[in-house]
Structure formats: structure tokens, C-alpha cells
Amino acid sequence: MNETEFIATLRGLMLHDGARGLADDAAVIEIGAETLVLTHDMMIEGRHYLPQQDMADVAWKLVAVNLSDLAAKGAEPVGILLGHMLGENDSAFIEGLDEALSHYGVPLLGGDTVAGDGPRAFGLTAIGRASHTPVPSRAGAEIGDAVFVTGTLGAAMLGYETLRDETDGDTTAYARPMARLAEGRDLAPLAHSMMDISDGLLLDAFRMAEASELSIAIDSGEVPVVDPDRRHDCMTWGDDYELLFTLPDGTFPPVPATRIGSVEPRGFAPLFLDGEPVINADGLGYRHAPDSE
Amino acid sequence: MNETEFIATLRGLMLHDGARGLADDAAVIEIGAETLVLTHDMMIEGRHYLPQQDMADVAWKLVAVNLSDLAAKGAEPVGILLGHMLGENDSAFIEGLDEALSHYGVPLLGGDTVAGDGPRAFGLTAIGRASHTPVPSRAGAEIGDAVFVTGTLGAAMLGYETLRDETDGDTTAYARPMARLAEGRDLAPLAHSMMDISDGLLLDAFRMAEASELSIAIDSGEVPVVDPDRRHDCMTWGDDYELLFTLPDGTFPPVPATRIGSVEPRGFAPLFLDGEPVINADGLGYRHAPDSE
Structure with a gap:
């Protein structure tokens, strides 16, 4: 099993x-x-x-x-x-x-x-x-919402590689991640849907779309990443513990965040990346450790 | 450590x-x-x-x-x-x-x-x-309290030995212990002090006495055990998940239980077993599995 x-x-x-x-x-x-x-x-x-x-x-x-x-x-x-x-x-x-x-x-x-x-x-x-009820869930996204993410993705991946390869570099993002408690409190009254990105942006966005029974369209060029040459890795590796959330269109996020997409009626797939449907979650995220499944 | x-x-x-x-x-x-x-x-x-x-x-x-x-x-x-x-x-x-x-x-x-x-x-x-406040603690025993235990001790030990040795016998007490939820609720308004016996009667009584800064005197002959020939094993092996509690002298327990001793002013040791002081907790309890420490 x-x-x-x-x-x-x-x-x-x-x-x-x-x-x-x-x-x-x-x-x-x-x-x-x-x-x-x-x-x-x-x-x-x-x-x-x-x-x-x-x-x-x-x-x-x-x-x-x-x-x-x-x-x-x-x-x-x-x-x-x-x-x-x-x-x-x-x-x-x-x-x-x-x-x-x-x-x-x-x-x-x-x-x-x-x-x-x-x-x-x-x-x-x-x-x-x-701090606010109803408590935001993954399942609350609504058609027309804007999709946001806090922070910059991929830093944990680079930190992990530095540790694994014993090279010089900053390992903080992997070794000492930060929980976005203040941001979560500020967003709770506004966000239709919210979750943390533990397993990678794409996998977690896929899950949010599934839970909300809608589709999420992400424009990968808008996603803030630490290394644009490894954009896909940064969007799938995970362990960044940033917040992924949706706000009604026109609502300005009260915390630093980047708009990366929008919520659409349920289409052919839960997730669209640059217009291409992502039909299943295999390979979208979580491969933190060398022997993990 | x-x-x-x-x-x-x-x-x-x-x-x-x-x-x-x-x-x-x-x-x-x-x-x-x-x-x-x-x-x-x-x-x-x-x-x-x-x-x-x-x-x-x-x-x-x-x-x-x-x-x-x-x-x-x-x-x-x-x-x-x-x-x-x-x-x-x-x-x-x-x-x-x-x-x-x-x-x-x-x-x-x-x-x-x-x-x-x-x-x-x-x-x-x-x-x-x-179900009742204040919530009973280990630390509430008072001088003059009577000390009680629910059930019969040592059944888990016999069940474990049956499993380990692959002999015939009833393993239920070890394999499927029962949590004394109803008894705990009935006792909470009355008990000065209460805890479950996970690590053996003597060790847990020692801890209750330490927490309450008193001494507990136990009469081993009164302790209900499954095998009187192995009375000490039954009192130290643990895993029975019965309740150990103290009541003001004269209060009749509202659940089936056996009086096994009394609470005394802090004497030479936290625990007295048949009048003999037990000065430290080493060897008093918990040796559930073959390689446990």
C-alpha cells in the first residue's frame, strides 16, 4: 500500500x-x-x-x-x-x-x-x-480568483544540493525554513483558498485545484524563482514553505506576494501550465531526499 | 543522552x-x-x-x-x-x-x-x-489518602510472554489493552491524584509520590495480580493501562478497584513496599520488549 x-x-x-x-x-x-x-x-x-x-x-x-x-x-x-x-x-x-x-x-x-x-x-x-473564521481551506478557490505565491521558490532546493554535495553555498532555506505565520494571519480574512507549498508549487497547485473542483492556470514566467535556468525544478522541488493563495480579482494582497495565475472553470485538467494541461500529479513535486519515493 | x-x-x-x-x-x-x-x-x-x-x-x-x-x-x-x-x-x-x-x-x-x-x-x-476541572494530576495526592488500583496486574506480561514464546495462551491484555475512559471520568471529580499504569505499578507509584512530594506505602499482598507466584513481576512489568489513584480516606471508589496502600508524609523514600523504603526507580518498571533500555 x-x-x-x-x-x-x-x-x-x-x-x-x-x-x-x-x-x-x-x-x-x-x-x-x-x-x-x-x-x-x-x-x-x-x-x-x-x-x-x-x-x-x-x-x-x-x-x-x-x-x-x-x-x-x-x-x-x-x-x-x-x-x-x-x-x-x-x-x-x-x-x-x-x-x-x-x-x-x-x-x-x-x-x-x-x-x-x-x-x-x-x-x-x-x-x-x-485568528479568523471560517478558516481558509484548500478547497475555497473561486472562478476568477487571482493566484499568488509568497517569496521566491527554489531556494530550499539549492540549499539541499549544497548540503548533499558539500559545496559552498547558503543552506538556510533548506535547513532552517521559515513558517509564514504573520502572512497567513494577514491573508486569512481575504484568501478564498490557501495552503503552504511543502511539496512543490505545481503539485500543491494541482491539489488546490482538485480540492476546489476548478482549474488553476499558472504562467510559469511569472513565478519568482531563484534560478530562471532551472525554473521547472524550482516549481516542483518543494520544501520552500511559502504560501499559495487565491484572492478575488482586484483584491491587493496585504503581504509581499507575486501573482502567478488565475482560477478558471474546471477544464480538461486541474492544472494548466502556460496553457498546457497537466493531467496527473506524477512527477510534479516532492523529491526531497535521494531515496524518497 | x-x-x-x-x-x-x-x-x-x-x-x-x-x-x-x-x-x-x-x-x-x-x-x-x-x-x-x-x-x-x-x-x-x-x-x-x-x-x-x-x-x-x-x-x-x-x-x-x-x-x-x-x-x-x-x-x-x-x-x-x-x-x-x-x-x-x-x-x-x-x-x-x-x-x-x-x-x-x-x-x-x-x-x-x-x-x-x-x-x-x-x-x-x-x-x-x-469532563471535570480541575483535571486530576499525578501531583495531587494528600497525606492520609487511600491508594487504589483498577483491574488485575500482570495480564499484559503473560500475554507478551505468550506471543514471544509462541505458546498457547491469552494475549489480549498485551495485544489489545483497554483504556479506562469510563472509570477515569467517574473518578476525576473524586481523585486527589490519578495516572495510568503504563510502566508498572511500582515505578508509576514512585513517580506519583515524587510528583506529590509525599510517600506512598504499598502493601504488596493487597495488589491484585494474575499470578501470585510472580507478584513482583506483575507489579513492575507494566503495559496494563489500569488506573492508579488516591482518594480521601473514607471515600468509596465509584468503580471496581482495590485498595493497595496509603499516602504518608514524605519519609526516607518516595515509595515504601511492605514497609521497606524504595530509594530509586532503577529496575522498578518498564522492560516491555527484549531490547528495550
């Missing part, structure tokens, strides 16, 4: 309404008068980080990738639970964790610490409080 | 008040007028389950051990987030997950699915709603 089959089978179980059909970045639950946003992401050695990486960076990234899911919902972090497999350089791990929690002002709530052999596994659950 | 050192270092980070100093079964956070209880436990192949075990049982146990932490706080489950590493027999895993969620009436909220090599790792976050 691969990931797609596994998740499809999970959809047959008893799902919470707030699970959003297991098709969003995070779960959303109403508790009294509050709306909570919950997410859980794992990182596996050799899959989601290179064995030679600084464990302080691994801990930072574990926090940041989860907070990025809260950012995509416009949520303010309340706290985190850590699932930690003990191993080498745990002091560095705790330093990186400390830096991330301090940077984002997020306290530790608890978790679990286990021993293990083989590749290390970490899990993190982030709990946030919605 | 071992588990104790790691957790001690984590206590130096920014902790949420609801983290209870990382010394309780679960975190407790106030959200509006509600009180939420959150817990996260991992299970690692070869550490927390035997590689030959039915993956349906592994999934069940992953749910049950987390719900047991909610039970110890008297909380009603709201939902769970699953961190799943793909591997063999995932169809069986989903069947067991389905059975556990249906049995406890707990919906799936979301989570993460990853690929990995080597021993499999799973994580589960359970979110509950407190």
Missing part, C-alpha cells in the same frame, strides 16, 4: 468533520467559542533530512514545517507536542528546538521520548488557534 | 503552563470555557511491539495507550492525529485502527504518512475534553 492508497483507505474510517476529508494541511475543530487548528508531521532520517545534517537544523525544521501548516490556516500557535527518538547529538537537537520555539514564541506542551535503532523518526504535533 | 537526561533538558525550554512540567500523562490547556487534554505517544517496532505481532493489534494499542492517558485525566476523546510509517500489512493496521476508533467512538482528525526503512515508527496524538 503506498501513501495515496493508505490515505484513501483511511478516508473510509470514522472521520471528524474537522478532518476536512484528510485533504487539507490541518484539522479544524470548534471548541466552545474557539476554533483550533491541529497538524502532525513526521521527519525520518534519510527521507526528510540528510544523515549528515546538523541536528539543531532538523529540530528547527520539524517545528517550522508544522507551524507552516498553521500559517496556511491563519492560525496562531498555542503549543507543540514532540515525539522524539533518542540518538546522536540530542544536545544539538534541543538547541535547535529551543531556537525555533523561542523564535516563534511557541511553548512545549509535552510528547514522548523513545529509544530506537535504525533511522531516526521524529513527530511533531502543532496546536493553533484560528 | 538518555531519556531522563533528555526530558530534564527539555524542561529548560519554554514550557506551556499546561505542560505540567513534563511530569504528567498529558498536557492540559484552557481554550475559552473548555479544558483540553492532549497527549502524544510513539510506538517503535522491536521496542514497543514484537515484529511478529499482528499489525491490527499494533494499531489498536497505539490508540489505546494514548486514550489511556486521556482516561487518567478524566477526559472524553475528541479525536486523534496519526503519524504513520508505511510498511508491511498496512491493510491490517487500518483494520485495527478502525476497530479501535469505532470501539471508543473517536474520529480521525488527520496526521501524516511517510515512507521509511528499518524499524517502523508510529506516533499518535489524542485530543480530549476534560
